Amino acid sequence: MQMTENTATLPALGWLGATLVTYTAALWLNRRAGGHPLLHPLVLTTATVLMLIAVVQTELKQYQQYTALIHWLLGPATVALALPMYAQWQKVRELGWRLVVAVAVAGTLAPVLAWGCLYLTNAPLALQLTMLAKSITTPLAMETSRMIGGIPALAAVFVITTGIVGAIAGPFTFRLLHLTHPQAQGIALGSVTHAIGTARAISLGEAQAAMASLGLCVNGIMTALVLPVVIRAL
Template identity: 65%
Template sequence: MIDIVSDVMHELWQVLLNTATIPGLQWLSITLAIYAGAIKINRAAGNNPLLHPLVITAIGVMALSVITGTGIEDYQQHAGLLHWLLGPATVALALPMFAQWQKVRELGWRLVLAIGVGGIIAPVLAWLCLFVVDAPLALQMTMLAKSITTPLAMETSRVIGGVPELAAVFVIITGIAGAIAAPLSFGLFQVADRQAQGIALGSVAHAVGTAKALSMGEDVAAMASLGLCLNGIMTAIVLPLVFS
């Protein structure tokens, strides 16, 4: 345990040293400023999934990287603190899980089964498309982690032989597509139960779907948060076990 804590503190110290430089502080400040502006733009647009803060931030940072001639490896080193914080962010998923624990106990195996089925069908169908066209194996492995939140997707993808950076892209695209298609899908298949709507959004479209659920009501958002957490945890455990 002491060795683990020591390794974590050493890694954090190295990240802080890289960040505590003029380029590091500049890129960290720029990224946070763009993200803050992206949140305001998204809210002004009525939480339009096409204008999700992550999408706007990614486009803004990429544009500035091209303009300034900063390579992606240099940016990752300068803004390494943001990447390191993905670990604590993953652990923080335990908080909404704890807040909804009573609902988990109430619904029991039915809830776990519904989230498990959604968490399996969505990525497997996407993986099957890549398998049919004989896409590179690393790309196929990355696609399997597309329906869970970014911190878990990147780490899970790395463990099973995928590409963590590409996993983040797949996650964002999946979330946006899910948030856009959800109202039409619910109407087409006559899914009127609000608990089912929330679970579907959280299980398949992760954080972006949960943001969409917030606009549909607190009860839908609560179930979406539950679906997000449970599916993320189950996928992060199952995929490494299957492909190890």
């Protein structure tokens, strides 16, 4: 029995270590590249781990079991979202209803447009519901997707894809629309492209970073609370 437990523990430790080392290397590479969104650590880590899984011929379900600790840490990560919210609480009070309206519009328009595209193409209902949680950070998106009948694992894919596309297209869109107000830029990036967009906002300036953190937290909380209620009502 002891030998069986040790045998099961070894691959779990190996995959945990491989994932963490890969992510650390991806962080280093991203910094060397000046934070280029195409070389985002999540993209590099995911691609590398998938290649390792294919080479070693490990089933994806086994990998998920071996790295269950990382999935569990999504819970504390969700709670930690309260920290940037608290740090910017004075700014929230100053902006008041204007902040709430801006975040609500951004957090509603982006997923509804994406959902509309799937609806028009007769995509499966679970896929449509999953898309509605694409603009909030991964821990909240996975849990919200589960609550409304979506696919949590796929929600994480949608979230990461949304963040990367937003981080790339965001600054270009600002230039195209001549949007120079730093607070508006930050709210847009944080509300629509969550943590990855917030990371991009940091490179634009301190004001953008602060407002992106607010947009990330406020939209995540609003979506997680409101979306399940709306879906049940429908």
